[in-house]
Amino acid sequence: MTRTFWILFYLSLAIQGHLWGQNIRIDTLKAALERTEDPVERGATLVRIATEYAQVDLEKMQSYIDQAAAISEYASLPEKQLKLKYMYGSLAERQNKLDTAAIIFQEIVDSQSSSISDSITLANTYYDLGNLMRLKGKTDAAIDNIIKSKELFGALSNQSSIAACNVVLGIIYKNSGLYDDAVKYYEDAYTVYEEIDHRNNMASIILNIANVRTRQKAFDEAIAMYEKALEISKGEDEEENLKGYVYGNLSNLYSQQKNFQLAHDYALQSYELRKSVAPPFEQINSLIGLANSCSKLSRPKEALNYLTEAESILAETEGLLESRLNLTRTRYKVELEMGRIADASESMRRYIILSDSLRNTELEKQALELNTKYETDLKEQEITLLNTENELQATRLKNTQHQVFGLILGFLVVGSLLFFVYRLLQKTKSQNEIIQTALAEKDILLREIHHRVKNNLQFISSLLGLQTEHIDDPTALDALQEGQDRVQSMALIHQNLYQEDNLTGVEVKDYFIKLIRNLFDSYNIRPGQVELDLNIETLNLDVDTVIPIGLIVNELVSNSLKYAFPGQREGKISVDLKERNDQLILAVTDDGIGMDQKSQQSMGESFGYRLIEVFKDQLQASLDITVERGTNVTMHIKKYRKVA
Numbered sequence: 001m002t003r004t005f006w007i008l009f010y011l012s013l014a015i016q017g018h019l020w021g022q023n024i025r026i027d028t029l030k031a032a033l034e035r036t037e038d039p040v041e042r043g044a045t046l047v048r049i050a051t052e053y054a055q056v057d058l059e060k061m062q063s064y065i066d067q068a069a070a071i072s073e074y075a076s077l078p079e080k081q082l083k084l085k086y087m088y089g090s091l092a093e094r095q096n097k098l099d100t101a102a103i104i105f106q107e108i109v110d111s112q113s114s115s116i117s118d119s120i121t122l123a124n125t126y127y128d129l130g131n132l133m134r135l136k137g138k139t140d141a142a143i144d145n146i147i148k149s150k151e152l153f154g155a156l157s158n159q160s161s162i163a164a165c166n167v168v169l170g171i172i173y174k175n176s177g178l179y180d181d182a183v184k185y186y187e188d189a190y191t192v193y194e195e196i197d198h199r200n201n202m203a204s205i206i207l208n209i210a211n212v213r214t215r216q217k218a219f220d221e222a223i224a225m226y227e228k229a230l231e232i233s234k235g236e237d238e239e240e241n242l243k244g245y246v247y248g249n250l251s252n253l254y255s256q257q258k259n260f261q262l263a264h265d266y267a268l269q270s271y272e273l274r275k276s277v278a279p280p281f282e283q284i285n286s287l288i289g290l291a292n293s294c295s296k297l298s299r300p301k302e303a304l305n306y307l308t309e310a311e312s313i314l315a316e317t318e319g320l321l322e323s324r325l326n327l328t329r330t331r332y333k334v335e336l337e338m339g340r341i342a343d344a345s346e347s348m349r350r351y352i353i354l355s356d357s358l359r360n361t362e363l364e365k366q367a368l369e370l371n372t373k374y375e376t377d378l379k380e381q382e383i384t385l386l387n388t389e390n391e392l393q394a395t396r397l398k399n400t401q402h403q404v405f406g407l408i409l410g411f412l413v414v415g416s417l418l419f420f421v422y423r424l425l426q427k428t429k430s431q432n433e434i435i436q437t438a439l440a441e442k443d444i445l446l447r448e449i450h451h452r453v454k455n456n457l458q459f460i461s462s463l464l465g466l467q468t469e470h471i472d473d474p475t476a477l478d479a480l481q482e483g484q485d486r487v488q489s490m491a492l493i494h495q496n497l498y499q500e501d502n503l504t505g506v507e508v509k510d511y512f513i514k515l516i517r518n519l520f521d522s523y524n525i526r527p528g529q530v531e532l533d534l535n536i537e538t539l540n541l542d543v544d545t546v547i548p549i550g551l552i553v554n555e556l557v558s559n560s561l562k563y564a565f566p567g568q569r570e571g572k573i574s575v576d577l578k579e580r581n582d583q584l585i586l587a588v589t590d591d592g593i594g595m596d597q598k599s600q601q602s603m604g605e606s607f608g609y610r611l612i613e614v615f616k617d618q619l620q621a622s623l624d625i626t627v628e629r630g631t632n633v634t635m636h637i638k639k640y641r642k643v644a
Contacts, residue, residue, distance in 0.1 A: 026052045043074025050087060054094060062091055079121075082108065086121050090128065098132055105129035109145075123152035127165060134172055142172055163192035167205060177517060179212050186212075203233040203242055207249065214253045216527045226250055244273035251289065255296075264293035280317045284310045288323075288330050295330075300338045307331050325354045460487050485522055485554055505540040505643025508549075508577060512536050515550060516557055516575065523561045530565060533574040539584075545640040548615035549577075549586065555608040556588040556633055564592025564631065571630075584637035591630040 026049060033045045050064035065087045069075050075084060089104035108125045130145030150165035170185035186209050193201040210225035226246050233242045247270035255263040271286040278286070287310035294303035310327050332347035471480065516532060541549070557573060565571045569592070576587040616623050620639040626632045 039071045039073035040077070040080075043068045043071045043080060046071075047083060047087060054090060058091065058094055061094075065091065083121050086125055089125070093128060093132065098135065102129065102132045102136075105132065109148075119152055119156060120158075123149045123156070123158075123161070125149075126152065127161075127168070131168060134168065134175075139172060139176060143169065146172070159192050160196065160198075163189035163201075167208070170208065174208070174212055174215075179216055182212055183209055199232050199236055200238055200242070203229045203236070206232065207242070207245060211249055214249065214256070217256070217524065218527060219253055219257060222253055223250070226253075240273055241277065244270045244278075246270075247273065248286065248289075251293070255293065258296075260293050260296035264290065264297060267293055280313050281323050284313055284323045284327065287313075288326055291330050291334065295334050295337060300334050303334045304331075304338075307334065321354060325351065328354060485519060485558060505542055506546045508539050508541055508546060509534075509536040511546065511550065512553065512575065512577070515554065519554065519557050519561060523558075525561060526568075529568065529570055530561065531570075531572040533572060535574070535576045535578070537578045539577070539579060540643045542641045542643050545619075548618055549584075549637070552586070552612055552615055552635070553588065555612055559608065560588070560590040560592060560631070564590040564594075566593065569593075582638075584640050586635045586637060587632065589630065589632045594627045594630055 029045055029049045029052065033042060033049070036042055036045070046064045046068035050061045050068070053061040053064065065084065068087075069084050074080050085104060085108055089101050089108070092098075092104060093101035105125050105128055108122070109129065126145045126149035130142045130149060133139075133142035133145060146165050146168050150162055150169075153161040153165065166185040166189040170182045170189070172182075173179075173185065174182035186205050190202060190205045193205065206225050206229040210222045210229065213219075213222035213225060226249060230243060230246055233239045236242075247266045251263045251265075251267035251270060253263075254260075254266065267286065267289050271283070271290060275283055275286070287306045291303040291306040291310075294300070294306065307327060307330060314324060314327065328347055328351040332344050332351060335341075335344035335347055512534060516534070520530070520532070553575060557575065560573050564573075571591050574587070574589045576585070576589075578585050612623070615621075616635065618639070619635075619637045621635045621637040624634045626634075
C-alpha cells in the first residue's frame, strides 16, 4: 500500500459524508427500513446502509445495493439510477476491480446533462475517477477530473470535500516532482481541517508534507513535521496506525541519510505496529525494507529470514507481481553478498522471468485496447457502406416511376455498378484489415522493443549501482556513477518512446527536464544550492540525434555539478537549446569557479571530453569553450533530424 493510502482513506470518508459511530448508524437505518413500506424511501435507505458497509464488509455492501436495484419504483427514477450506478462503481473500486470501476465512472460523467440533478453524486464520481486515473499514471486526466469535482463541491459550498480534492491534487503534484505546488494544495486543505478540528486528517496532511520535505532532502524539517503529526494524533482513535506510518517514513528518511541502524529500528517498530492490520502487499513491502536495512548492516542471515517471512505471505496471496519482483531482486542482492553464487543466479533468473511476466501483462492490455479500437472502426465502416447502398437503392426506385425502359436500363447499369463497387469495397476492406493488423502489430512490437531496451539499460544501471556497494576506491566509484548516469540518459529516451504516441521521435524539452532532474538527485544537490535555468524550444528529434545530444548534456551538467560549486557554494546552471538558420544551438553555462590554465590543458585527456569530441564529429558540430565568470560551452549542430 502506498503512503498516500492513509490520507485518501480519511478523505473517502469525508467525501461521502461519513461520521463516526458506524454501528449505531447502521442499526438506526435498519430500524428505519423496517418501519417504512414506501418503495422509494426503502430504496434510499438500502443505499445508505450499503454506503455504511463500504469500508467494512463488501459482501453486505453489494447485497444492499442489489436489494435497492430490485425495487422498480426506486430504480426507475433518473437521479436514483445515477446513484445506483455510482454505488456499483464504488463497489468495484473497493474490490480492486479498477478497470471496471473506471468504465462505470466514465459512463456516468459522459452521460451528464441538464437532467442530472444529483450534483453530490456527480462530484463524487469525478473525484473517484480522478483518483483512479492517478493510480493508472494518467496525470492529466486525474487533474482534470479532480478539478471538475472541486468545482462542483465549490458550487455546493462543501469546504471539507474541497479540501479532500486539494489533498489529492497535492499527491499528484508530489508524485510529479512539483513539490512547491504540492505543499500549497496540502496547506490549503490543512487550513480547512484545522477549522473543523478534524485531527486525523490534519495529522495525515502533515505526514504528506513531511514526505515531500524528505524527497527534497530537507531532513531536519521533515523530522520536525513527523513529530508534529504524532503530537496532533495523540488520543485519537487511529493514533497507533498513524504512528506506524510515521515510523515507516522515518525509516526511509534515515536510510537516505545512510543511518541504517536507525532506519532498521524504525522499520521494525512500524511493522510490529501495523502487521496485524495492514494488507498483504504492505506487509511484504515492510519486510523487504527490513531485509534491505539488515543487508546494509552486514546481517545477511537476518535479512534472509525477513525475505522468507515475506515469501510465506506471498504464497497465500494471488497476483502482486511487483512485490514478487522486488522481493526476488532483494534476495539476489543478499545472496550475492553472502557469496552464495548459485542461489543468487537462480534468484536473478526468477527476477528476469517475473519482469517478462509483468511486461507481458502490460502488452496484453495494450493489444486488447488496439483490438477494441479496430473492431469499433470496422463497425463504423460497415454502417457507412450500408448507408451508401440504401441511398443508391432509393435513387433507382425513384427513376423507375418515370420510365419503364429507364428502369430496365438503370437496373442493369446500377446493378453492374453495385457489383463493381461491392467487389472493390470487399477487396479494399480485406486490404485494410491486413494493413490495420500489420500496423497494430508493428506498433506493439516497436513499443515492446523500446520497453525491452529501456529495461535492459535499467538492468545495467542497477548492476552498476549494486557494484558501487562493494567498492571503496573514490575514483572507481566516480567512474561507475558517471557510467550509471550515461546509461540512465539513454534509458530515459526509450522510456519516452514507448510511453508516447510517436514511436520514432523524442520531445526534447520533457526529456531534458527528466535527465537533469535525475542528475541533481544523483549528486545530492540540496534545494536552493544550485538554480537551474532551462530554455528549451519545443522540438521533436529522432533517436539518432537525441542520444548524442543527451549524452553531451549529461557530461556538461555533471561536470558543472561536480567541479563548479565546491564547498556547498551556491550558483546557477543554464541549459539552452534552440533552432536557428537550420542549425541547433546548444549552450550549457554555469557561474561557478571556472577552470584554471592547468585544468584547461588536461581537459582533453578526460574520457568525458573525448566522448564529446566523438559526438561533435557525429553531429557535424562546432565546439566553443569560454572560461569567464564560470564556464560556457556552446555547440552549433548542423546534422540533425526532426520528426513530425
